[in-house]
Amino acid sequence: MANNGRPARLAAAGEPESPTPTSLREVMARFATGITVLTTAGEHGHAMTANAFTSVSLEPPMVLCCVARTARLHPEVLATRGFGVSILGAGQQALARYFADKKRPTGAAQFDAVDWVPGRHTGAPLLSGALAWLECELVEDYDGGDHSIFLGKVLAADRGRDGAPLLFFGGGFHEAVPQARSA
Numbered sequence: 001m002a003n004n005g006r007p008a009r010l011a012a013a014g015e016p017e018s019p020t021p022t023s024l025r026e027v028m029a030r031f032a033t034g035i036t037v038l039t040t041a042g043e044h045g046h047a048m049t050a051n052a053f054t055s056v057s058l059e060p061p062m063v064l065c066c067v068a069r070t071a072r073l074h075p076e077v078l079a080t081r082g083f084g085v086s087i088l089g090a091g092q093q094a095l096a097r098y099f100a101d102k103k104r105p106t107g108a109a110q111f112d113a114v115d116w117v118p119g120r121h122t123g124a125p126l127l128s129g130a131l132a133w134l135e136c137e138l139v140e141d142y143d144g145g146d147h148s149i150f151l152g153k154v155l156a157a158d159r160g161r162d163g164a165p166l167l168f169f170g171g172g173f174h175e176a177v178p179q180a181r182s183a
Contacts, residue, residue, distance in 0.1 A: 030170070032169040032174075033051040034166070035092075036049070036050050036085050036087050036088065037050070038053075038067070038084070039126070040084070041084075046073045047110060048067070049097075049100040050065055053066075062153055063154060066144055066148070066149050069148060070146075074148060080124075081138045082135070082138055084136070088127075089131040089160075095127060122137070122155065135155045135157075
């Protein structure tokens with residue numbers, strides 16, 4: 001560490017440059033995130049792999065996700081005012097890749113290739129074998145540059161199998177190794 005607790009590289013180089021989309025992507029690749037698949041129900045239901053997801057509040061229960069305005073899921077979340085979340089675990093890289101592939105079928109047909117159940121509250125597909133699931137009612141959407149920040153009230157939450165999470169780090173998928181808990 002250098003002056004004022006700043007890393008030596010920053011202190012030696014002076015103030016960091018304003019980020020470009022490429023440099024910001026490179027920096028954010030250093031932040032490990034979990035992997036989810038966001039889904040919507042209805043005639044034009046859709047899904048997408050997402051890692052911009054987090055818990056916001058326990059009381060009331062709320063989460064947020066960020067979706068590019070150009071994503072096919074974006075107008076569907078606004079139209080249905082709700083979404084499902086499947087939190088993926090180790091061994092589910094194929095699901096993450098499938099729902100990230102823009103060449104997969106659109107609408108309800110994209111779910112024909114995977115096991116899922118409709119959420120009780122939203123009807124949004126919840127993917128079988130996930131570590132956990134949530135169903136959310138869209139309560140607010142905020143401008144987030146080229147994305148929308150969707151704030152959802154959690155209507156239902158359930159845990160699935162125990163296991164390690166699927167993570168995204170350094171531009172690729174990784175499986176965490178669970179540590180034994182102390183008693």
